[in-house]
Amino acid sequence: MNPTWSRFNITSIVLGFAFLYLPIVLLIVFSFNESKLVTVWGGFSTKWYVALFHNQGLMDATWVTARVAVISATVATVLGTLAALTLTRYTRFKGRMLFSGMVFAPLVMPEVITGLSLLLLFVAVGLDRGFLTVTLAHITLTMCFVAVVVQSRLVTFDRSLEEAAMDLGAPPVKTFFQITLPVIMPAIVSGWMLAFTLSLDDLVIASFTSGPGATTLPMKIYSQVRLGVTPEINAACTILIAVVAVGVIVASLANKRREVQRQRDEQAAQRG
Amino acid sequence: MSNAAVTAAASSHATDTGKSALARLSAAFIGRLVIIIPYLWLVFFFLIPFVIVFKISLSQTAIAIPPYTPVLGFGDGLSGFLAQLKQLSIDNYTWLTQDALYFNAYVTSVIVAAISTVLTLLVGYPIAYGMARAPATLRPTLLMLVILPFWTSFLIRVYAWIGILKPEGLLNQLLLSTGVISQPLIVLNTYTAIFIGIVYSYLPFMVLPLYSSLEKMDYSLIEAAKDLGCPPTSAFWKITFPLSVPGVIAGCLLVFIPAVGEFVIPDLLGGSQTLMIGKTLWNEFFANRDWPVSSAVAVILLLLLIVPMMLFQRAQARAQEQDK
Numbered sequence: 075m076n077p078t079w080s081r082f083n084i085t086s087i088v089l090g091f092a093f094l095y096l097p098i099v100l101l102i103v104f105s106f107n108e109s110k111l112v113t114v115w116g117g118f119s120t121k122w123y124v125a126l127f128h129n130q131g132l133m134d135a136t137w138v139t140a141r142v143a144v145i146s147a148t149v150a151t152v153l154g155t156l157a158a159l160t161l162t163r164y165t166r167f168k169g170r171m172l173f174s175g176m177v178f179a180p181l182v183m184p185e186v187i188t189g190l191s192l193l194l195l196f197v198a199v200g201l202d203r204g205f206l207t208v209t210l211a212h213i214t215l216t217m218c219f220v221a222v223v224v225q226s227r228l229v230t231f232d233r234s235l236e237e238a239a240m241d242l243g244a245p246p247v248k249t250f251f252q253i254t255l256p257v258i259m260p261a262i263v264s265g266w267m268l269a270f271t272l273s274l275d276d277l278v279i280a281s282f283t284s285g286p287g288a289t290t291l292p293m294k295i296y297s298q299v300r301l302g303v304t305p306e307i308n309a310a311c312t313i314l315i316a317v318v319a320v321g322v323i324v325a326s327l328a329n330k331r332r333e334v335q336r337q338r339d340e341q342a343a344q345r346g
Numbered sequence: 347m348s349n350a351a352v353t354a355a356a357s358s359h360a361t362d363t364g365k366s367a368l369a370r371l372s373a374a375f376i377g378r379l380v381i382i383i384p385y386l387w388l389v390f391f392f393l394i395p396f397v398i399v400f401k402i403s404l405s406q407t408a409i410a411i412p413p414y415t416p417v418l419g420f421g422d423g424l425s426g427f428l429a430q431l432k433q434l435s436i437d438n439y440t441w442l443t444q445d446a447l448y449f450n451a452y453v454t455s456v457i458v459a460a461i462s463t464v465l466t467l468l469v470g471y472p473i474a475y476g477m478a479r480a481p482a483t484l485r486p487t488l489l490m491l492v493i494l495p496f497w498t499s500f501l502i503r504v505y506a507w508i509g510i511l512k513p514e515g516l517l518n519q520l521l522l523s524t525g526v527i528s529q530p531l532i533v534l535n536t537y538t539a540i541f542i543g544i545v546y547s548y549l550p551f552m553v554l555p556l557y558s559s560l561e562k563m564d565y566s567l568i569e570a571a572k573d574l575g576c577p578p579t580s581a582f583w584k585i586t587f588p589l590s591v592p593g594v595i596a597g598c599l600l601v602f603i604p605a606v607g608e609f610v611i612p613d614l615l616g617g618s619q620t621l622m623i624g625k626t627l628w629n630e631f632f633a634n635r636d637w638p639v640s641s642a643v644a645v646i647l648l649l650l651l652i653v654p655m656m657l658f659q660r661a662q663a664r665a666q667e668q669d670k
Contacts, residue, residue, distance in 0.1 A: 083479050086472035087488065093469070094495050094549065097506035100516060104509065157384035164381055173381075176388040178659045182600060184607020184651070186627045187644045191395030194641070197412045198398050214391040217384070247376060275499040278609050282631075292501050299501075299614065303508050311502040318497050326490065 098315065105308035122309040132310060135294040139274060142205065142290060146212035147269035153213065154220025154269070155262055161221065162228040180218040188215060189282030196283065203285030211283040212276065216269035223268060227261035260329050267325055271318055396648070403641035404434040414638050438642035448626065448643065452650065455623040458537060458612075459605035462544035466552045466601050467594065469545055474556035474593070475586075478563070489557070496550045504543055504614050511539050511615070535617025543611040544601070552597040559593030560586070592661065599658040603651055623647055 105123075109116025126132060157177055164170070180188060192211045193203070201207055231254070239249045255262075277292040284290060291314070298307055405414040442448045477488045495503065510516045511534040518530040533539050563586065571581040609624035616622065623643065630640040 079476075079479050079481065082472075083476035087476040087480070090469070090473035090476075090549075090553075091491060093546070094492070097503065097510060097546070098495065098498060100510065101502070101506040153384050153387055156380050157388075160381045160384060164377070167381060169385070173385055173388070174663065175659055176392050178662050179655060180392060182603040182655060182658055184604055184609075184624060184647065186607055186609050186624045187399075187648060190627065190631060190640060190644050191399045192391065194398045194402055194637070195391070195395040210391065214387070217387070221384075245372075247372075271497050271499075275501065277501050278628075292499065295501060295505070296610075299505055299508070303505070303512075307505070311499070311505065314502065315498050318499075319494070322494065322497050 101308055102312045102315065105305060105312040107305050107308075110305065122305040123313075125306055126309050126313070129306070131289075132291070132294055135289050135291045138205065138288055139291040142209050142212060142280075142288075143270050143273040146209045146216060146273045147266050149209075150213045150217040150269045151220050151262060151266045154217040154265055155224050155258075157217060157221035158224035158228055161225050177218050177221050180215055181222065185276075185278035186282075189279040192279065193282040203283060203288075205288040207283045207285065208280050208288055208290065211279050212269075212273040215276070215279060216272050219268050219272060220262075220265035223265040224258060224261045227258045231257060260332065263325060263329075267321060271321075274314070274318070399641045399644055401434070402638055403438055403645045404436065405638045405641075406433070406435070406437070407636050407638050412637065413635055438638050439646075441639065442642055442646065447621070448623075448646075451621045451623045451626045452646065454621050455606050455608075456650070458540055458622060459544075459602050459608075462541050462548075462605050463598050463602040465541055466545045466548055467598060470549055470552035470556055470597065471594075473549075474553045474560055477553070477557050478560035485561070492550050492553050492557075500547060501610060503547055504610055507539070507543055507546065507615060508534065511542070534615065535619055537616065537620055539615035539617075540612050540620060540622075543615040544605050544608065547611065548601040548605065551600040555596035555600065556590060556593040559590045559596075563589050592665070595657070596661050596665070599654055599661065603654050603658065606651060607647055 104115075106118050106120065107114075107116055108119035108121070157173075161174060161177065189211070192207075192214065196203060196207045196210075235253050235257070236249050239253050240246065244252065275292060276290075277296050280290045281293055281296075284293065291310075295307060295310060298304065402414055407414060473492075477485060477492070480488055508515075512518070513530045513532060513534065515534070517533070518527075521527045522530065533542075567585050567589075568581055571585055572578070576584070607624045607627075608622065609628050612620055612622040612625050613628070616625075627640050627643045627647070630636050630643060
């Protein structure tokens with residue numbers, strides 16, 4: 075049954091997307107503004123981008139952020155995938171309730187609480203605040219997001235494939251790497267990307283857990299925003315948006331291609 | 347088949363079962379590891395930190411590194427540890443009840459989060475409904491378009507609104523030039539700006555669960571209602587809305603819980619005149635350097651959110667069961 079798409083439906087979608095996208099579009103437009111005033115158009119210019127690359131503090135922060143994001147996303151993906159396997163495959167073990175609580179709670183936990191509690195942990199165990207502590211904090215936060223993404227794929231996974239492989243004599247570990255992993259790979263990849271962007275974005279937890287020498291880009295942007303809105307920040311934000319948008323689009327195109335390839339393979343198999 | 351062949355086959359079968367027993371044993375061991383590694387990580391980096399927050403919320407502020415006493419430890423043996431335990435007190439909590447600032451901040455945060463949640467639902471529902479009724483070929487693209495802003499930085503999206511809402515910002519320029527208003531509207535640094543910021547930032551969290559419950563709906567129910575003479579509005583309230591309630595609950599919890607403790611939005615859009623608990627905790631920690639009091643603020647905030655959080659976890663578990 076095909077529902078009708080009324081004029082009301084179309085209007086609400088158009089208005090909704092305008093609301094979602096207009097602020098971002100305006101931000102990008104005004105990063106190319108000649109004038110120092112962010113809200114008065116003074117002609118096209120890329121001078122703020124040039125200024126950006128000469129801002130040593132900002133460049134250092136970008137480098138720190140990128141390293142934290144890559145390392146934490148990678149570790150979080152491994153841990154998150156294990157957590158997702160635990161949640162879907164092991165339905166009975168002691169403390170399962172506690173475990174699923176610990177996986178879901180960080181998703182909604184106010185960041186100020188997570189940040190403060192992690193900082194107090196690092197102080198209690200005598201770990202100096204810096205690059206390592208931010209990375210550990212980000213792993214903890216983002217592994218839960220990875221777990222949810224991978225878990226939603228594992229729930230719909232056809233277990234008979236694994237059973238067939240094991241009936242044919244493949245040991246469980248081999249079965250996992252040759253059957254399960256390739257099937258859930260798209261979910262793992264999008265989990266990694268989600269973890270990467272969350273780490274890239276985070277201001278609050280990083281502010282609590284970071285120390286001197288490990289200022290991240292959001293911390294830098296935040297401290298400048300407090301002093302006022304400038305086209306230079308608009309330019310920095312635009313670059314960040316561009317990096318993420320390109321990443322997301324490339325990943326979804328790759329995903330689509332894999333999907334098409336898979337369907338072709340299945341059809342070929344059916345034709346025999 | 348000769349006897350020798352049978353014996354050979356039997357013995358090879360025996361080694362097979364021997365191997366598979368070993369494989370099963372190692373599989374069981376690996377199965378354990380799959381559980382233990384993420385479990386221990388979360389216990390150490392998520393659970394234990396809360397215990398520490400609770401302990402420090404019972405400590406006293408001190409001019410020292412770290413800035414609180416007592417620093418619990420077994421350096422002086424068990425008796426020393428017990429003596430330190432006796433120094434713990436609930437002074438910080440009494441302090442929180444005596445100063446009206448904290449009470450007001452908690453109440454305001456809950457009210458602001460509740461109003462924002464309702465507003466997000468009002469904005470998000472028509473979008474999710476429109477998406478669920480869109481042609482099937484268009485739906486993946488629409489879904490992608492809702493998720494995409496979520497990938498761009500939270501801080502950036504909040505920052506973008508400063509330029510729009512400022513007294514000399516784009517909104518006022520537009521309204522002044524079209525003659526809708528003659529005086530610039532003061533929106534930035536008010537609660538209105540916080541509402542806009544929360545609705546804008548959390549909209550995808552509301553739309554996604556709503557969409558997934560609306561998309562599953564069987565539209566022949568609406569057709570049947572229409573055939574039986576039910577007007578569209580009452581068909582909506584009698585059929586569509588009740589069926590989307592799981593999505594409404596999940597969406598509202600996903601917006602409400604983090605919004606109560608939100609820091610970035612009230613700080614950047616709300617200015618100094620607005621009061622919210624996330625900002626209070628931040629200032630207590632970074633400006634006043636009072637770790638024990640900020641820990642006490644965090645403990646109370648957590649207690650406030652524990653019921654909605656448990657509801658959220660139950661909703662998640664139920665959705666998982668349904669997927670199976």
